[in-house]
Amino acid sequence: MNMRTDIYWESINKFGEELCGDSVEIVRSPEKTILVLADGLGSGVKANILSTLTTKIAATMLKDGATIEETVKTIVSTLPVCRIRKIAYSTFTIITVDDKCNCHIVEYDNPPVFLLRNGQIEKINGVKREIAGKKLTETRIKVEENDMLIAVSDGVVHAGVGGLLNLGWQWENIAGYIEKVSKTETTPKSLVRLITTVTSNFYLDRAGDDATVAALKVIRPRRVTVFTGPPQNPADDGRVVELLMGEPGVKVVCGGTAARIVSKILRKELVTSAEFIDPDIPPVGSIKGIDLVTEGVLTLARTRQILQEYALPRARFSDLRQLNKKDGASRLAKIFVDATDLTFLLGKAVNPAHQNPDFPKELSIKLNIVRDIITILEKMGKNVTVKYF
Numbered sequence: 001m002n003m004r005t006d007i008y009w010e011s012i013n014k015f016g017e018e019l020c021g022d023s024v025e026i027v028r029s030p031e032k033t034i035l036v037l038a039d040g041l042g043s044g045v046k047a048n049i050l051s052t053l054t055t056k057i058a059a060t061m062l063k064d065g066a067t068i069e070e071t072v073k074t075i076v077s078t079l080p081v082c083r084i085r086k087i088a089y090s091t092f093t094i095i096t097v098d099d100k101c102n103c104h105i106v107e108y109d110n111p112p113v114f115l116l117r118n119g120q121i122e123k124i125n126g127v128k129r130e131i132a133g134k135k136l137t138e139t140r141i142k143v144e145e146n147d148m149l150i151a152v153s154d155g156v157v158h159a160g161v162g163g164l165l166n167l168g169w170q171w172e173n174i175a176g177y178i179e180k181v182s183k184t185e186t187t188p189k190s191l192v193r194l195i196t197t198v199t200s201n202f203y204l205d206r207a208g209d210d211a212t213v214a215a216l217k218v219i220r221p222r223r224v225t226v227f228t229g230p231p232q233n234p235a236d237d238g239r240v241v242e243l244l245m246g247e248p249g250v251k252v253v254c255g256g257t258a259a260r261i262v263s264k265i266l267r268k269e270l271v272t273s274a275e276f277i278d279p280d281i282p283p284v285g286s287i288k289g290i291d292l293v294t295e296g297v298l299t300l301a302r303t304r305q306i307l308q309e310y311a312l313p314r315a316r317f318s319d320l321r322q323l324n325k326k327d328g329a330s331r332l333a334k335i336f337v338d339a340t341d342l343t344f345l346l347g348k349a350v351n352p353a354h355q356n357p358d359f360p361k362e363l364s365i366k367l368n369i370v371r372d373i374i375t376i377l378e379k380m381g382k383n384v385t386v387k388y389f
Contacts, residue, residue, distance in 0.1 A: 002099045003145065004221045004340040005033040007381060008188035009214035010196045012155070014043040015206040021047025022153045022212035025055035027063045028381050030341070032098045034062050037214050039110060039153040041089040047210070050079055054090040062096065068106055068138070072131040093151040095216060097143060105139040105149075111157045111171055112137075114150040119182055121175040148188065148217045150178065155211030156195065160202035169202055188215035223249030224339040228296060229347035229366055230257045231389035240345050240389050241265040245289065247343055250335055253287065255296030255366070258347065263287055278327035292335065294328035300369045302329035303336070307376045310337060336373070341383045346370060348388055 005028065011020045021043045027034040036058045040050030054075055061071045079088035091109035105113055105124065115122045126139035143149070158168040177198065178191070185191045195213045203211075225247040231240055241262055244251055253259050263270035266289060273283040281302055282295035294300075306322050306329060323334040336342065346367060378384050 002030075002221055003097075003101055004030075004099070004219050004383075005097055005381075006188050006217040006219050006340075007033070007035060007215065008192050009037075009212065010192050011210065011212040012196060012200055012203075012207050014155070014208065014210045015203075017044045017210070019045055019048040020212070021051055021210040022155070023048065023051035023055045024212060024214050025059040026381065027059045028383070030099060030383050032063075032096065033216065034059050035095045035151070035214060035216050036092060037110065037151045037153065037212060038090050038092040039155075039210065039212070043210055050088070050090040053079055054092050058092065058094055062094070068094075068104075069131050072106075072108075072134060072136070076132040076134065091154075095149055095151060097149075097216065097218065101143050101218065103139075103141050103143045103149070105137075105141075107137045107139075108134055111152050111154055113139075114148075114152075114175055114178060115141075115143075116148040116150065116178055116182055117144065117146075119179060121179055143218045145218055145220060148182075148191070148215055150191070150195075150213065150215045152195075152214075153210060153212040155207065155209035156199050156213060158209060159199045159207075159211065161208065163204060164202050169199070188217050191215055219340065221249075221341050222339050223247065223341045223343070224252060224335055225249065225343045225345065226252045226254060227262065227345040227347075228254035228258050228300070228370060230255075230261060230349040231347040232349045233389075236389045237261045238265055240347070243345055243387070249341075250291045250339070251289070252292045252294070252332065252335060253290055254294050254300055254332070258296070259285055259287065259293050262290065277325070278329075281327040281329050284328040284331070292328070292331055294332055297366050297369065299328045299332065300366060300373065303332045304369055304373050304376070306330060306333040307336060307373060307380075311376055311380055336377060336382075337380075339377075339382060341385075342377060343385045343387065344370065344374065346386060346388050 009024045011022050013020045021040045023038050025036045036055040038051035038054035040047030057075050058071050081088045093110045094106040096104040115124050124139050126137040161168040181194050192213045192215050199211050225244055227244045253262050259270050268288045270287050272285040285293035287293055374384050
């Protein structure tokens, strides 16, 4: 059974530091996801360099097929040695999940990973081993749909030490908190944001250490196919519609011309709503068999803006609520955010209206707007395929 992952992470810098000493690197493909969280020695620039090197080396080598032994040995031999402490040190957590639900976890001096399954935190029992002088914990398990793996740096576990909490937040208390909030918060983004908010509160907004939370959720593939823009050659109209209808999952059509092509080929009526839910966004339409039919450039430009705001590391709650609105752009953005795999069928015929120099700059060529959207989605970790016609 093929599976995908949904991932979100956030960091809190140690108070007074411009750079975070923790780093996270994520590599995703349809076959495998690799998440690396590293905590560099100390804080500030040096810690940032150590953790960044660790995450980059680990993610790159494992992606290219290196063994964990080769990877750890390379990290140990590459990290620069601190002149003062005479050591090169970065803790790390590596989580690898493939599309068959095989999970490999390697931990070095970081707090143990939390496994959230069916609303309960389950203990992961790993095997102790030594590589290049480093004592690691290695775990291999089978994960299930909706399992969430949560990795944290020690700045989270130690939150509140000497202040609100004498001994810090502690792993067991964090586990209890995760179980409590997971009853209503089921996405990595919402869960991570709550944990980092509480962490910051325990530090009284003056963090005594860098603190990072990263969550990985195992989910089924959610596929979306989008057709926009008429093909350069009208003879390709039928082929594009055949591809659209032949793909599994959600089907979206953007643009009046594309909608008329689909309506004609499928011999299904195109119905356009007269209701302006948002005065700045044209109404949606409907075609039987298509999940969403929208106007073209204006809707896509607004969708791009919503995605840009949503993708911010600390998006405002108002930006998150935007996805629940019913206008065409918000509905389209939500479909994109929820998807794991997207296929864009892009017609390259030029609409003369989009080239009018009197139009506002944001009404530039539709293809450029779609390419911007694709770039944002890829940065969000989506698997995107583009086919031009």
